[in-house]
Amino acid sequence: MSRVVEVVAGTLIDRDGRFLLGSRPEGKPYAGYWEFPGGKIEPGEAPFAALKREFHEELGIDVEEATPWLTKVHVYEHSTVRLRFYRVWRWMGEFEMREGQTIAWQTPGELTVGPMLPANGAILKALELPSLLPITCAHEIGEEVILKRLAEAPPAAVLVREPGYTREALARFVVEVAARVRPAGGKVFVNADPAWLAGLPVDGVHLSEARLMAADSRPDFAWVGASIHGAESKAKAEALGVDYLLLGHVKATPTHPGAAPLGWDGFECRLADGCPLPVYALGGLAAADLPDAFAHGAQGVALMRGAWR
Template sequence: MGAARLHVLAGALRDREGRVLLAERPAGKHLAGLWEFPGGKREPGEAPLAALARELDEELGIALVEAEPLIRVPWRYHERELLLDAWCVTQWRGEPRSLEGQGLRWCRPAEADPAALAPADRAILQALRLPPHYLISPAEVLPAERGAWFKQIGRAIDAGERLVQLRLPLWPREEVRGFAATLLPMLREHGAQLLLNADIEGAQMLGIGVHLTAAQLVALDERPLPLQQTVAASCHDAAQLSRALRLGVDFATLSPVAATASHPQAQPLGWTRFQALAEAAAMPVYALGGMAPAQGAQARAAGAQGVAGIRGFWRWP
């Protein structure tokens, strides 16, 4: 009989400047030299939040005041299975200090190097980086509407949206790339991310992210972009989510959660099935298919990073 899955708590301490605290694993420990979010093992019978409070007190000398669930990451290191249960810690008493010989440093999530983190902790970093909404451009947009859609995306960014996918199948690929290039200064000024749908070469050229199709997941043997450029993927079942994880995808959309007019033949997952798949995914997952921004809280309660969508997410004139 194998060993029981280890339940490990991790705290993403976030200060008023939006920085998070990372701890370096000391010499002599597994994954020594890599960075992680502070925390440790839950003792038998201990409530998760109580375990996190105890670990933060023992490691950093602080008293936990307020935290909320961030992401749960099932992971395997060699023969040991663990559940990395991450919480966003927004209030604490005391000044964090190294009590176990670990290095400590504060950094903004967008500036942290994923390659410097322990593999399981990279999903926590992505969850901190990603916003609650993922906007996808409507497939029927024509090249002649370029000016109108520059304004649409600008309005969305001004309204606080920070993650956009360009999915423009009616446009020549070079025109999509050119449009993306014109959008980048505005998006970068606001700290927003732009992903191209399926166009790996274009993403490489522009230094931005790519959203892989389900067909690309099957065809690829390795992550198509460096860790500094976001890779997302469209998934519809457990096998595709597992494949995305093996490729090192940063986040996925999982669909359809509900019935949609665009894919009437697709069987909806429903929230129960969505939650089971999302919680086993070991990466942030957006709920897609019949979603609207107002369903964000319901999606997060089901283990989602947030909600993704097309029509219901854009502000019309």
């Protein structure tokens, strides 16, 4: 591999959940393509300092709050770059197009500009995922509780996980979940053998770590997630090209009695200098843990029992 160019990029997210893209100006490689604003990290410069500098130089704004997100290596014809993405939650100032570029606010899943810089396809898909991912536990608290909550407040996505359910029982429950979530625009992911899901109203399959490690190729679903616990399964998930990961357990949880939790430092360590996939923190967490999850590089928080209280 040629020398890797260290680059930082920021995804500005406004109050409506939209994100900002900018066009590459004339004179640069891929001129006219759209990208997330950012630029090269100078020697000895910290990534967050580079992010603040680039946004001030390019767009005239001052970044006030940002959290690390995804790290992706991409090989272009002219160079190999390591892109460190941040989500930018708060900034000050008025936008100034200081390099003659154009900007556009976009809604996740509804891109209206193009073409996109090749490295950014997976980033756009990650933006369609919510910060909170509820996981069903009907085998513990009953289907009625979960279906009632889903009808009252359909989430942007839900993961159906019901160990011990027969294929027929799971199919029936998935149909009930989908009837409450999908009409509102939400996604239904199911933790099961992919073969079980043929013909069911689902958007994706979630692979247990065992199924992930046994897989020879990515299952044929629009969305594929996976559970991981260490470097080996993380590498397999990246090679398989899944769309998101669950990593835990961060705090003590009844699902793993007596097992030592990772803690937030352990969670961040497992990501090993970043990850190209969005990672949900899992295990004993609540919506109130989102700030800690963001600060340690997570996509958000996956909730099991805490989602249905």
